[in-house]
Amino acid sequence: MKKVHVLVLKAFFKPFIVTFFIVMFVLLMLFLFKYIDDLIGKGFEWYVILELLWYASAAQISMAMPLAMLLSSIMTFGNLGESYELVAIKAAGISLRKAMMPLIILVSLISIGSFFFSDYILPVTNLKMGSLLYDVRNKKADFLIKDGIFNNSIPGYSIRAKNKSKDGTVLYNLIIYQHGNISRGTNVLLAKEGVMYNSRDNNYMILKLKDGVRYEETTAGDRSYNPRQQFTRYYFDQTEQKFDMSTFQMKRTDEDLFKSHSMMLNLKQLRYYTDSTTKILDSIRGKIFNEIKSNYKIFNSYQAAQNKPVEAAGALKNYNKSFEEIIPVDKRVVAVNNSLNDIRYIKEVLDMKAKSDKDFDLSIVRYILEYHKKFTLAVSCLLLFSIGAPLGAIIRKGGLGLPVVMAIIFFLIYHIISTVAEKSAKEGNIDPVLGTWTAIIALTPLGIFLTYKAATDSSIFDIESYKLAINRFFGKMGELFKKRFGRKQHS
Incomplete structure (x- = not known):
């Protein structure tokens, strides 16, 4: 008995780990595709992206765990059925229920662990991911100057460079317009070359300008024409222009704003x-x-x-x-x-x-809804295992072919029912408790049915058995037809 249990556990553990990480990778890629526009071109440090992915991976466990449980259980018992190991186990006088008992205990422990995870760890990761994602999405794109195009990202300035160096730190033939509160486009700076670098605290960008001229017009607060207004022109060999870049820095929002x-x-x-x-x-x-x-x-x-x-x-x-x-x-x-x-x-x-x-x-x-979802995560793991394990024993196909297709079909059914029910509950059409448990209530009879069929060695997916049943049905119908119309002709 112990060797059989070890065999079943080993056959389940490896597919479960592999499928779990595959599903996590797919979900993380979907997360990146969803927020790719908010991440590209903003100059985030590598650890910010890594931190966001870490929190996102923890938040995706609520979807990855049930899917991995369903897929791995189908693959495990499909492999055992395809290699006739289930037949050997049953021939040794061990029922399918006894062979699955240590696996049922393991899945129950995983389900209990997922409940504590959803109650203690998931709220914290959702809080940190939500606040970080809010800051990421609200951060401005990095200041970038393209050749021959005016850049208006810095408030109060329009900057244009005819061309720049390969590393982008040296700008040539610069034009800088400074927009004041009263006059617009009256302060202009021209320079043949400018070296761009950041201050130590990264709150300011400094342009070290060479060989240029600065034009300034001052008004007395009146937009009308004034022939006596002052016009100043400065020539310089070298000067510095400082720009406030604090709006381009990512500021972390207080997490207490999201706690409710x-x-x-x-x-x-x-x-x-x-x-x-x-x-x-x-x-x-x-x-x-x-x-x-x-x-x-x-x-x-x-x-x-x-x-x-x-x-x-x-x-x-x-x-x-x-x-x-x-x-x-x-x-x-x-x-x-x-x-x-x-x-x-x-x-x-x-x-x-x-x-x-x-x-x-x-x-x-x-x-x-969120209160009951803490419980449905654990129950969904048990439910999908009760669907996947007997389904794998019935279809007797291992690998990543038919088991993956069947797992995706049943998981989509579960996910669609759950999503529609939760949306209906939020709109007030059904009770929120019923909206959370609708998918589990709908699929529980299916799990019981498949478990019963697997325990009784029923061939649900055997095409030949359905052909025989159809032939028997039409054969009986033909006999009844002949008897009925044969009697009428004889009479």
Whole structure:
């Protein structure tokens, strides 16, 4: 028994590691393709890109782990079935359930580990990745001068160089326009050569200019023509021009600004934020009527009778046309205008409260979804293993051919159901708890069915068995047809 268990564990461990890293690599490439425009041309240091990829790889485990579990289980039992090792195990009197028992324990431990990972480690990595990605996407592209093209990246300046050296540090035939607050394009600097380098703190770019002239015009704050305005011209052999480059540096945002997001919270924090947001929402809903109560007037005959008792039975009058007949003619315009103002105020208040109500309700839904997703990661590993292992034992094909196709099909089914259900829950169409567990509920009967078929040595994917069943069906139908119409002809 122990040798069989070691055989099964060895057969599973290697495909699981290989498929896990392959899936992680594919997901990281998709992550890079998604944010490639935010990374290229901004001059990031190598460790910034590496840090972002590290956090992204940790965040992708929630998708890579179930897919690797499904793919490796299909490959493992497909290889064992293709090499007739499963047949030998069953011939030795060991059932498939007993042979899979140590593997079931291992997968259960991995699932428990994934739960603790999603509760303790994943919120931290999501927080760090979210804040870093925010800073990366908001960083300006590096200052780059192209030959013969004006560059306006530096605020207040337009710089043009006719050509530059191969390493890009020496610029030739420079034109620099400085845009002031009052006059525009009146301060111009020309130089034959400029050497470009950064200051020690990288907050400034310094241009060491040679052999040039600087033209300046000063005005008294008036854009109109002034024949007495001052015009100055400076000639220089060598000078320096300093440019503020602090806007091109990546500034790290405080992580506390992102801590309230649902993906950055653990189970305890999610419960706290759900309860506090629910209390705020209940408080907002309870105060709505008090805000519009003074503008929301209700008229009925009972209140009219209480305010002004009827002295005689014939004092009441029936009004058949409209409610305006009750109001005196000289006061109808004022009454209608007052009613319209009240209606507008009530509508504005209700629209504002409806928007805030929708925002708070969406936050609560997201907290509930993220709370249950901590559990669905662990359960999905067990579910996809229960689908992949019997499926591999049934199809009896190893390698990266048919198992990969089957794994992708079933994972896409799981992922599509999960995504659609979560989106429906966020839109308020279904309960958020049901939206999180819909995919697992839908695929659990399939896992039970495949496990039963694998335990009973059923040939689900055997084409010959389906051909025999179809031939038997049409054969019986032909016999019934002959008996029925043969009797009619004989009679």
